[in-house]
Amino acid sequence: MxxxxxxxxxxxxxxxxxxxxxxxxxxxxxxxxxxxxxxxxxxxxxxxxxxxxxxxxxxxxxxxxxxxxxxxxxxxxxxxxxxxxxxxxxxxxxxxxxxxxxxxxxxxxxxxxxxxxxxxxxxxxxxxxxxxxxxxxxxxxxxxxxxxxxxxxxxxxxxxxxxxxxxxxxxxxxxxxxxxxxxxxxxxxxxxxxxxxxxxxDVITENPKSAYQDKAFLIFLVAMVLFGIVFLQYFSTMPLYYKDVHHLSEFEIGILLGMNGFFIFLFEMPLIKWLENTNFTKSGLMLFGAILTGLSFIILNFTPWIGILIIGMLLMSFGEMITFPFSNAFTMDRAKKGNQGEYMALYSIAFSIAHVFGHNAGMRMADAVGFENTWYIITLLATLSILLLFILRQYLNAKKKHKEKIKDEEEKDILWI
Structure with a gap:
């Protein structure tokens, strides 16, 4: 111990x-x-x-x-x-x-x-x-x-x-x-x-690149807006689902939501420390975190068993623990070649936009089409976020290979000379 x-x-x-x-x-x-x-x-x-x-x-x-x-x-x-x-x-x-x-x-x-x-x-x-x-x-x-x-x-x-x-x-x-x-x-x-x-x-860039011209970062931002809308359902629509569908009391809902904070406090730092020492890329880890979060919604429609709520909360918590730190670190890395404040502002704005639309949209959907259909729609949004993060990973890998190819050709030219 x-x-x-x-x-x-x-x-x-x-x-x-x-x-x-x-x-x-x-x-x-x-x-x-x-x-x-x-x-x-x-x-x-x-x-x-x-x-x-x-x-x-x-x-x-x-x-x-x-x-x-x-x-x-x-x-x-x-x-x-x-x-x-x-x-x-x-x-x-x-x-x-x-x-x-x-x-x-x-x-x-x-x-x-x-x-x-x-x-x-x-x-x-x-x-x-x-x-x-x-x-x-x-x-x-x-x-x-x-x-x-x-x-x-x-x-x-x-x-x-x-x-x-x-x-x-x-x-x-x-x-x-x-x-x-x-x-x-x-x-x-x-x-x-x-x-x-x-x-x-202290990063000082001679000719800072605008975040608005960074194609990879713009793909990332759209993915984060969608991820934010999905994630925020746990703090607005989900408590209503717990109460109306599974008939949990306020105390039980509080315990279930409290699990999220408890798991973050207990596991996030050791998990991040371990993941940093692996060969996974930040884009790959964000993709995996988004998949876990999307799964936390779709599984709710598989069974009326009360234990599925705990499994869903665990999947979301680990998805959050992986996606948020590495998405923030990804932004910091991209910001090194541009206006740092602009990059970090756009990252914050992505989640502010999610707040503007996420809570209201989730509750309106639940009221209009029911919770089961709402979770299907939310899973679809999560899938779009996952798809964009996959495109981001492929784009970054292609750029990396292109740079390595140019470097190899330059080294060959030097040897030839």
Whole structure:
């Protein structure tokens, strides 16, 4: 048991001090966004908005995320990741506090759009910082550590948020959210100041290539949008399926969803460490992760047996654990020859787009054609994502062989001379 524990700890070795600090800042920030899971309840119970109103507000939420990710990438390339992260965290803190004083439908739509615009400027800047503070061989594990921080933050946030609502009211949520963002800013300024922090991989490109001209990256982005739409069903449509079809209680649904976070915490870092030491390519691993996630939906239609839900959750969890870290590392690799902020922004935008359409589309399909047909449609989307990732792998392999052929010919010419 002791050996297993030591082996687990060893998977975290070699990561820079700055990456650990960045993970702590991310944990504080994500744990602080505890208002988000309770937003629909707050809007309907406290502000008496209709479900239709809430739908439009969530659309404004998603659009703010898209614009913020794009703007964050642009500013990161112009003024640097540090200034963007500090600005985003600090201003988001004050905007969260101010959000509780908006009571009308139009003002709340504009307010949540602005909050998400500023808040999601942080994401591309953070990923560029992560790349700078990581050795090239540690980038995938660094991303995995950030993912652990995000998962822990999202796990702790709703639990703490529920306590705050019962003791302080919904207003307390906005205050705590704002204060945690400001605390995260103070941590950032004190421990990640560029004058103090150690840059391990400072990539400077003479003639940066636009991400919009990178054919392989554009194929990858479309695949990630589709994968994001499929993946997000587990956090919107799937709980309804558990309750309406399999008649699980809220407690049982919570345990099943909690398995996802538990498996990520327990297995993701050792799994990534092991996969990094194999000969698999990043594109091949993303393809395998997408296949596992797609299978997690189609198997639900095979049998009414309750245990299939656990198998589905396991398949999705391992699919997520493989696809997300390696897709992020793939983006970092592509960004080395271009505008890093632009690349990381487009990667963030891919999942913001998935958020805009994924939740709403899944629930509408379930209502219109039933859960069984919905899982067939979602599996079809997963298959399209898998097909695109397969095309990406073939394209990259062809490019690699072409480069090797040119290199061989050049070496032959040199020998002939």
């Amino acid at each position: 002791k050996t297993l524990f030591n082996n687990y700890l060893n998977t975290f070795k070699g990561l820079s001090k700055e990456v650990w600090w960045l993970s702590l800042i991310t944990l504080i920030n994500r744990a602080g966004t505890m208002v988000i899971p309770f937003l629909s309840l707050y809007l309907t119970k406290s502000l008496n908005f209709t479900m239709s109103d809430v739908g439009w507000i969530m659309s404004a939420f998603g659009l703010g995320s898209v614009v913020g990710s794009w703007l964050g990438g642009k500013l990161t390339d112009k003024i640097g990741y540090y200034k963007v992260m500090a600005f985003s965290l600090l201003v988001t803190g004050f905007l969260f506090i101010a959000l509780q004083f908006l009571y009308t439908f139009v003002s709340f739509c504009l307010g949540i759009f602005l909050v998400m615009l500023v808040a999601d400027m942080f994401r591309p800047a953070m990923f560029v910082a992560l790349s700078a503070y990581s050795k090239p061989e540690n980038k995938t594990r660094s991303v995995t550590l950030i993912r652990l921080a995000i998962n822990l933050g999202f796990s702790a946030g709703p639990a703490v948020g529920g306590i705050i609502i019962t003791t302080l009211s919904y207003g307390g949520l906005f205050w705590i959210d704002g204060i945690t963002c400001i605390i995260a800013t103070l941590v950032l300024v004190n421990v990640l100041n560029p004058k103090k922090a150690k840059i391990l991989d």
